Amino acid sequence: MNYRFHNLLGAPYRGGDAVFAGDSSVLLSAVGNRVASTDLSASSSLTLPFESSSNVTRLAVSPSGDFLLSVDDAGRALYANLGRRAVLHRIAFKSAPSAVRFSPDGNLIAVAVGKLVQIWRSPAFRKEFFPFHLLRTIPGFAAGVTAFDWSPDSSFLLASCKDLTARLLPVKKGLGGKPFLFVGHRAAVVGAFFATDKKTGRVTGAYTITKDGAIFTWNLVEGSDDSPPPSPGTPEQEAVQDGEAELDGDEPELDGGSRKRKSFGESEEPDTTPLHFTRWELQKKDFFMQSPAKLTACDYHRELDMVVVGFSNGVFGLYQMPDFVCLHLLSISREKITTAIFNSLGNWLVFGCAKLGQLLVWEWRSESYILKQQGHYFDVNCIAYSPDSQLLATGADDNKVKVWTVSSGFCFITFSEHTNAVTAVHFMANNHSLLSASLDGTIRAWDLFRYRNFKTFTTALPRQFVSLTADQSGEVICAGTLDSFEIFVWSMKTGRLLDILSGHQGPVHGLMFSPINAILASSSWDKTVRLWDVFESKGAVETFQHSHDVLTLAYRPDGRQIACSTLDGLIHFWDPFDGLLMYTIEGRRDIAGGRLMTDRRSAANTSIGKYFTTLCYSADGTYILAGGNSKYICMYDVGEQVLLRRFQITRNLSLDGVLDFLNSKKMTDAGALDLIDDEDSDVEEGIDQQTRGNLGLGLPGSMANRGRPIARTKCVKFAPTGRSFAAATTDGVLLYSILTLMLPLRKWKKLLRKTNSKEPFYSASG
Helix, strand or coil, X not given: CCEEEEEEECCCCCCCCEEECCCCCEEEEEECCEEEEEECCCCEEEECCCCCCCCEEEEEECCCCCEEEEEXXXXXEEEEECCCCEEEEEEECCCCCCEEEECXXXXXXXXEECCEEEEEECCCCCXXXXXXXXXXXXXXXXXXXXXXXXXXCCCEEEEXXXXXXEEEEECCHHHCCCCEEECCCCCCEEEEEEEECCCCCCEEEEEEEECCCEEEEEEEECCCCCCCCCCCCCHHHHHHHHHHHHHHCCCCECHHHCECCCCCCCCCCCCCCCHHHCEXXXXXXXXXXXXCCCEEEEEEECCCCEEEEEECCCXXXXXXXXXXXXXXXXXXXXXXXXXXXXXCCCCEEEEEECCCCEEEEEECCCCEEEEEEECCCCCEEEXXXXXXXXXXXXXXXXXXXXEEECCCCEEEEEECCCCCCXXXXXXXXXXXXXXXXXXXXXXXEEECCCCEEEEEECCCCCCCEEEEEECCCCCEEEEEECCCCCEEEEECCCCCEEEEECCCCCCEEEEEECCCCCEEEEEECCCEEEEEECCCCCCEEEEEECCCCEEEEEECCCCCCEEEEECCCEEXXXXXXXXXXXXXXXXXXXXXXCCCCCCCCCCCCCCCCCCEEEEEECCCCCEEEEEECCCEEEEEECCCCEEEEEEECCCCCCCECCCCCCCHHHEECCEEHHHCCXXXXXXXXXXXXXXXXXXXXXXXXXXXXCCCCECCEEEEEECCCCCEEEEEECCCEEEEEECCCCCCHHHHHHHHHHHHCCCCXXXXXX
């Protein structure tokens, strides 16, 4: 009963930022409304247990790697302790930030909100009633801020903007003056970075990178006072005078001659001229020459003086500065690269593609992959555990079958031979082969040792398969169809079609062999469950009638009970030997989910989706899991017919059907605000224009689908060990496991050592 969220498979990257946790090899990436943590050294991946209220777009990690600030697309932020995997504070910005970054000393957080740059004090380990304190707001931008970079001493910000400029901003108020503008760009500035001297660490220059594929190199000219002073009475001269007054003015003194306590940024006169008062000159312009592709992601490594850039056509380049020498220019895919970063040492490059759900870590020196993961392009339709519970197979609408290692969370093989959606997967009892059924009319057998398709089962006429099973010996394979309402039986050894079972008058969506004998159970939309003796060729030996369409079925592990769900929201339990109905569970109220944006009725009054589409018994047959077109997964006690627990699969408001009550102020005469297309078609930053609702817009006569994905569960499976279960949902494959509350003494000692050394740790057993 003590099942808790453990991991999320099938979605290593969904867009937004990807950052490293300090100097470690732990990579953090946004996955929907959650954050995935990938340890590249240990080759393991897990998903942090907390979740935001909508899709996460911005991530920032403190320099020590202890704290994470994640911001969603609604402007709500979570401040979490990475070591404890717990949320410490929450804050809401007025709009969704376009950039978030910690200062090098970890005391400040810079947030770009629209045309403003806000400087916040970092909560760190302090216990305060108001942990976030806004220290300064810097206005003056003509368009939205895209990114910024901190100076090494945390005193200046170099901000890039969509108004074709980059600005050098003093963080402290006492430095006075107005920001220095870097102009001359012909497109929006995507990134701006400080260049430092490797020996002294002082700022010596800057780089600005534009969307049209140009990089500007700026040099800091120190000690040059030969420029003429501003004319008297001009705004420039008044700004300089104000800055000098703020720098040289005497502070009022308190009694006893003590200095007055300074507010944020008011400091003594600096030893050197502030950066925004110095003279900057444009040294040269260089071009990446990738037109008509647009530059979408970039990063700079100060110690190596290298720049990595990603383009909208899937090409990335690595350049040595300041000579602009191209070290690598390669193509990942044909889709837009949405993130490109260095690790702390500069030997690894991280690339993310939101549309493909692809996350790559590439070592540029050895030209080898450290990590290469890609999730399913569409929703996962079916899942299956291996007999030893170590592997998990998934099939999806993108025509692919993926096999995952449950312990590490990584996909190690992808089969792409199917030409249509994969509807069912099944592991053989020997744990060495896997079966998959597809709408393309084939059943394929995969060898998990050689990673190849060693056998394909077909029919004389093309059929669409929606269900699949095999007997305990692995000699007979059965598949149910969507169009002909038949069940086909093949021999695994010879590949021959042995029999065709006819009798159903609707799609056969449920199919399962009895664990103790050779009886095959099938469920169909014709309101019946039929039992077949496949080996004796006697046809249907028993038929169980229902008053509504039967959606799915499941055998109890001891083979003495069959559970099936119907369209009226009931779960029927049958005795397969006596043919008697044992009892029923009414789950309409339990499975009732939220209200869709297009619903005209409230969530309590609508009957849409109030039924179960997938069932699975626990390993001992005591409990049964049930899921459907809802945000809930229900767990029932079979003997008592009572609801034990409801698991809410997501709280992501970016999905439809999560809220029980909609906000009436979002309803207009033209419909719901979320269904109105008011986005700018030219916007390419972030993850917009990459959602599944926009797929196929290039086809003639197609309309934009403004609807959001609906929160639902397509398949649930218990692990044979009974200590975990998996659910194929809209967000991906959710893994729930029984976590041990009492840790062994050696684990506590290891935990304390990592806490004292301030290293991120992740503890989950079970």
